Amino acid sequence: xxxxxxxxxxxxxxxxxxxxxxxxxxxxxxxxxxxxxxxxxxxxxxxxxxxxxxxxxxxxxxxxxxxxxxxxxxxxxxxxxxxxxxxxxxxxxxxxxxxxxxxxxxxxxxxxxxxxxxxxxxxxxxxxxxxxxxxxxxxxxxxxxxxxxxxxxxxxxxxxxxxxxxxxxxxxxxxxxxxxxxxxxxxxxxxxxxxxxxxxxxxxxxxxxxxxxxxxxxxxxxxxxxxxxxxxxxxxxxxxxxxxxxxxxxxxxxxxxxxxxxxxx
Ligand SMILES: Nc1ncnc2c1ncn2[C@@H]1O[C@H](COP(=O)(O)OP(=O)(O)OP(=O)(O)O)[C@@H](O)[C@H]1O
Numbered sequence: 001x002x003x004x005x006x007x008x009x010x011x012x013x014x015x016x017x018x019x020x021x022x023x024x025x026x027x028x029x030x031x032x033x034x035x036x037x038x039x040x041x042x043x044x045x046x047x048x049x050x051x052x053x054x055x056x057x058x059x060x061x062x063x064x065x066x067x068x069x070x071x072x073x074x075x076x077x078x079x080x081x082x083x084x085x086x087x088x089x090x091x092x093x094x095x096x097x098x099x100x101x102x103x104x105x106x107x108x109x110x111x112x113x114x115x116x117x118x119x120x121x122x123x124x125x126x127x128x129x130x131x132x133x134x135x136x137x138x139x140x141x142x143x144x145x146x147x148x149x150x151x152x153x154x155x156x157x158x159x160x161x162x163x164x165x166x167x168x169x170x171x172x173x174x175x176x177x178x179x180x181x182x183x184x185x186x187x188x189x190x191x192x193x194x195x196x197x198x199x200x201x202x203x204x205x206x207x208x209x210x211x212x213x214x215x216x217x218x219x220x221x222x223x224x225x226x227x228x229x230x231x232x233x234x235x236x237x238x239x240x241x242x243x244x245x246x247x248x249x250x251x252x253x254x255x256x257x258x259x260x261x262x263x264x265x
Contacts, residue, residue, distance in 0.1 A: 017212040023077035028101045032058045035235040047223035048060035050233035056216045064100035065093045096188035101175030105187040107167035109159030117159040121178040165196020185215040232256045
C-alpha cells in the first residue's frame, strides 16, 4: 500500500495526534526502521504488531525520544505531535516525556512509597502548588489507573510490595499523573497473569477517552481486543496500517496475512 492510501485509511473521523514522515532509525549499521510514515489518531488505541525484531519498540521509542538515550541510535525523518516537531532542538526531552508517557514491559515502580511513585512526576514538573493539590493529583491518577481502592489505605508502603498486576497499574498511574496526551505502552501485559491482563486491557479501553494510546503487543488477540487501529511491521517497514477489524479479517498485504494466520513470526 502506498503512503497516501495508508494515511487515508487511517485518518477517517478522528483527529491526527502523531504524524510521522519518512522515519529511519539506525543502530550503528543496523537499519531498524525503514522509511516509516504513519498518522496516529487522537483518542484511539493503536496497536503495533509484527514478528520479533521488526522494529515495533524502536518506532514506539521514537515517539517520546527514548532512543535519544541509546548512544548508537540515529533517528532521521520528521515526527510531529499536534503539528509540533518533537525533534526540534528547542524541545526538552524531559518535558516531552511528561506529555508522552510510557509504560514498559516489566512493571518498574521506583523504590519509593506508592504515593511518591505517583507524586514524582507532578513534583518535578511543578504541577501542584500545595500538598492538598498533590494529594488530589495522586488520588485522581490512582483512580484513573483503577487501583485506588486497593492501595488507598497503604499509600506510604513501598510500590515494590504490590503484586505484578498492581505494580503495572501503579506505573500507569505514574504515567498519567503528569497529564500526558499520549500514552505509549510496550507490551504492558507480558509479565501479567490473565486476570491482571484483563484489568489492564479494560483500563486501556477507558484511557482512550482522554489519550492517544499506542501499544506494542505480541498478542494478536490483545490487539484485536483493545485497539481500533493496527499497524503491522515487518523487517523495519510498516507494511500495513488500518482499522483493526480490516487488518485481521481482510489484510491487503500477503505478509500481513501470513503473520496473522501464524505463518510468519
Ligand atoms: N539498543 C539497541 N542496540 C542495537 N540494536 C538494537 C537495539 N534495540 C533494538 N535493536 C535492533 O533493532 C531491530 C529492531 O528491534 P526492536 O526491539 O525495535 O524490535 P521489536 O519488533 O520491538 O522486537 P520484539 O518484538 O522482539 O521486542 C532489531 O534488529 C534489534 O536487534
